[in-house]
Amino acid sequence: MIEARGLTKRYGAKTAVDNLSFQVRPGIVTGFLGPNGSGKSTTMRMILGLDSPSSGGVTVGGQPFKQLANPARTVGALLDAKSMHPGRSARANLLSLARLSGLPSRRVDEVLAQVGLQEVGGRRAGGFSLGMGQRLGIAAALLGDPQVLMLDEPVNGLDPEGVLWVRQLIRSWASEGRTVFVSSHLMSEMALTADHLVIIGQGKLLADMSLQGFIQQYSSGYVGVRTPPEDSARLVGVLSAAGGNAQPNPDGSLKVTGLEANRISELAHAQGIRLLELSPQQASLEEAYMRMTQHAVEYRASGPGAVPQGAGPGYPQPGAMQAPAGMQAPPPMGYGPTPGQPVPYGQPAQAPQAAPPGYGFPPTAGGPAQQPQYQPQQVNPYATKSEG
Amino acid sequence: MSVSQPYPPTYPPQGAPAPAPGYAPQPGFPPQSGYAPQPGFPPQGQTPPQGQMPGQGQMPGQFPGQPPVQPARTPGMAGAAERPNLLHALVSESTKLWTTRSTLWLLICATLSMPVFDFLLSSHYSGLEEVARSQFMSDSGYGGIIALLLYAPLGVMVIAAEYSSGMIRNTLIACPRRGRVLTAKVLMLFFGSLVTGIALSAFSLLVSHAILPGNFGDSVSTGTTIDTAFRSGLYLSLVTMFSFALGTMLKRSAPAIVIMLGLIFVPFVMAILVGGNIGEKLMNYSFISGLLYQYGEMVQDTGPTATDMLVYLGAATAVALAGAYALLLSRDA
Numbered sequence: 148m149i150e151a152r153g154l155t156k157r158y159g160a161k162t163a164v165d166n167l168s169f170q171v172r173p174g175i176v177t178g179f180l181g182p183n184g185s186g187k188s189t190t191m192r193m194i195l196g197l198d199s200p201s202s203g204g205v206t207v208g209g210q211p212f213k214q215l216a217n218p219a220r221t222v223g224a225l226l227d228a229k230s231m232h233p234g235r236s237a238r239a240n241l242l243s244l245a246r247l248s249g250l251p252s253r254r255v256d257e258v259l260a261q262v263g264l265q266e267v268g269g270r271r272a273g274g275f276s277l278g279m280g281q282r283l284g285i286a287a288a289l290l291g292d293p294q295v296l297m298l299d300e301p302v303n304g305l306d307p308e309g310v311l312w313v314r315q316l317i318r319s320w321a322s323e324g325r326t327v328f329v330s331s332h333l334m335s336e337m338a339l340t341a342d343h344l345v346i347i348g349q350g351k352l353l354a355d356m357s358l359q360g361f362i363q364q365y366s367s368g369y370v371g372v373r374t375p376p377e378d379s380a381r382l383v384g385v386l387s388a389a390g391g392n393a394q395p396n397p398d399g400s401l402k403v404t405g406l407e408a409n410r411i412s413e414l415a416h417a418q419g420i421r422l423l424e425l426s427p428q429q430a431s432l433e434e435a436y437m438r439m440t441q442h443a444v445e446y447r448a449s450g451p452g453a454v455p456q457g458a459g460p461g462y463p464q465p466g467a468m469q470a471p472a473g474m475q476a477p478p479p480m481g482y483g484p485t486p487g488q489p490v491p492y493g494q495p496a497q498a499p500q501a502a503p504p505g506y507g508f509p510p511t512a513g514g515p516a517q518q519p520q521y522q523p524q525q526v527n528p529y530a531t532k533s534e535g
Numbered sequence: 536m537s538v539s540q541p542y543p544p545t546y547p548p549q550g551a552p553a554p555a556p557g558y559a560p561q562p563g564f565p566p567q568s569g570y571a572p573q574p575g576f577p578p579q580g581q582t583p584p585q586g587q588m589p590g591q592g593q594m595p596g597q598f599p600g601q602p603p604v605q606p607a608r609t610p611g612m613a614g615a616a617e618r619p620n621l622l623h624a625l626v627s628e629s630t631k632l633w634t635t636r637s638t639l640w641l642l643i644c645a646t647l648s649m650p651v652f653d654f655l656l657s658s659h660y661s662g663l664e665e666v667a668r669s670q671f672m673s674d675s676g677y678g679g680i681i682a683l684l685l686y687a688p689l690g691v692m693v694i695a696a697e698y699s700s701g702m703i704r705n706t707l708i709a710c711p712r713r714g715r716v717l718t719a720k721v722l723m724l725f726f727g728s729l730v731t732g733i734a735l736s737a738f739s740l741l742v743s744h745a746i747l748p749g750n751f752g753d754s755v756s757t758g759t760t761i762d763t764a765f766r767s768g769l770y771l772s773l774v775t776m777f778s779f780a781l782g783t784m785l786k787r788s789a790p791a792i793v794i795m796l797g798l799i800f801v802p803f804v805m806a807i808l809v810g811g812n813i814g815e816k817l818m819n820y821s822f823i824s825g826l827l828y829q830y831g832e833m834v835q836d837t838g839p840t841a842t843d844m845l846v847y848l849g850a851a852t853a854v855a856l857a858g859a860y861a862l863l864l865s866r867d868a
Contacts, residue, residue, distance in 0.1 A: 192704075195711075215711070218710070226704055227701060229700075230702055230704050230705055232635065235636075236634065243630040243706075244627070246627035247624055247706065247709045248619050
């Protein structure tokens with residue numbers, strides 16, 4: 148469990164991290180995204196006590212990192228590969244860290260085996276390839292068998308097997324109820340591993356929501372609808388009246404946002420309009436991310452009105468279908484101090500991100516805490532389309 | 536078990552007892568036999584299939600809210616709940632010192648160069664008919680200058696290598712109590728350089744004495760020789776600590792080593808070039824003179840004594856170390 152409250156870091160006049168508040172909860176994989184220079188690394192360094200925040204604070208397991216009695220058992224971190232003494236062997240590098248943390252030296256051989264470096268443990272770390280250095284860095288993070296795993300670009304330079312291995316590692320770590328906080332620029336990888344996203348831009352929190360919710364909210368997901376040409380105008384009217392936004396495509400079909408396919412079908416049926424095609428389309432994490440980043444750039448350039456067309460709320464959940472009309476208006480982005488989070492429309496009130504501080508690992512079987520996370524999977528018929 | 540346990544009790548206990556023999560530590564990650572990890576699919580079916588839906592928070596076969604099936608922790612962690620302290624940091628630093636090639640090369644160079652230098656100097660004198668009985672002391676002292684030039688970079692490298700390689704981040708993540716890390720380094724480096732410095736000085740004196748028995752003048756007592764070895768070792772150690780403090784403050788090896796060598800050489804050379812009153816002062820208080828004083832060489836009636844120089848150097852080192860502590864504790868790593 149990592150909890151940042153009003154985390155701010157200034158370098159002179161430049162504010163690298165601006166009033167960040169978020170939680171990284173155990174039991175799930177939290178992805179940390181942001182463009183280059185957005186303050187991801189600085190945030191991670193502040194979590195680990197390497198940089199001290201200008202204001203605000205961050206705790207790991209309820210305590211500031213520097214005050215942890217046994218930090219290696221609590222947090223394992225990979226900040227950047229190659230942060231090992233190049234003249235020392237991989238084994239000696241890990242051994243010095245194990246000794247410093249009060250860990251037995253047999254742990255070194257265990258983690259070397261775990262990352263697949265046991266046969267090159269005696270070689271100088273400076274001679275390692277990028278991928279091997281990355282494995283060594285991950286080995287260092289795993290040394291203390293920590294409860295919280297923080298990885299900055301863990302699959303950087305890894306071969307496909309290594310990428311798969313890291314993905315499995317991350318997922319199994321989370322499935323054991325531990326906390327995983329991982330940053331990456333590989334959106335496809337994030338889409339496969341992350342459950343929850345914390346996205347920052349220019350040091351500010353842009354989003355703190357589930358991966359599914361993020362894609363829904365920020366992607367240009369829409370429903371493709373095709374009707375006989377003579378019914379098209381009538382359907383547009385019906386959909387608009389129901390709160391949807393229908394735009395004709397060049398081929399005569401309609402691109403509908405703000406309404407779910409089921410609902411469109413119901414509306415059309417009620418009006419006796421024949422549908423020739425009804426196909427939900429959902430974008431990838433990459434598209435959603437690019438859209439958000441683009442938005443950030445436009446926001447800076449031409450003011451808050453410059454919202455990319457179609458950045459509507461996507462598909463609200465069925466339970467929220469009676470939401471007031473006008474919900475297709477682009478949601479306000481979470482710029483600036485965001486005490487809460489830009490919660491997607493239709494998120495259940497007990498959604499994880501609305502959890503009170505001190506929210507911990509779901510206590511027992513059937514605990515409600517993780518339920519909302521998976522609701523979209525159960526009720527959203529489009530979820531399978533959302534593969535990154 | 537003294538591990539802080541900030542997680543709710545449902546969290547699996549740490550330091551679980553070692554499982555039965557043959558137990559794979561982590562089902563998802565069987566110990567691998569080759570360099571390339573075998574991502575093979577474990578029997579438990581915990582591997583996410585390719586194309587798993589994003590946002591699906593769990594492994595297949597696991598349900599929301601279900602307490603995760605918890606394999607026993609890695610057996611190597613059993614009983615590893617020791618709360619780290621300064622002793623661990625000291626052991627870690629000694630590991631670092633002895634597994635770094637530069638340290639070993641430095642000691643080898645010092646061990647070889649001091650006697651070799653002695654031998655070259657002494658063979659010059661050994662051709663003469665009359666050689667003072669105390670001549671071996673000054674020869675050793677000149678050899679000590681070589682050691683000075685090796686120990687100063689060592690002190691810088693011990694800390695600057697951590698910064699240049701990025702290891703400092705791993706170190707400070709493993710031990711966020713920075714004062715402890717620095718204290719461990721200071722203790723390890725001080726006693727390491729003190730012991731090796733004394734041993735090297737004694738060795739050098741021994742070699743010089745064997746080459747140059749001397750045939751006139753006052754003989755040097757064994758006690759004085761041993762005293763000289765200790766003083767010289769302490770002086771070398773203090774110089775090492777001073778350069779270590781400089782390296783900690785500057786974080787970078789090249790500037791720190793350049794400054795250090797400048798401090799060693801420039802006053803000495805300037806003293807020779809400038810001469811006069813200022814030159815005399817520079818000469819009296821230079822690093823090199825200070826070392827030679829320890830061997831009973833060059834001591835002026837008006838200048839500082841050998842002990843004075845040790846005290847001054849000790850004070851300067853203490854100030855530099857205080858600065859190093861202050862900066863390390865306050866600065867972003």
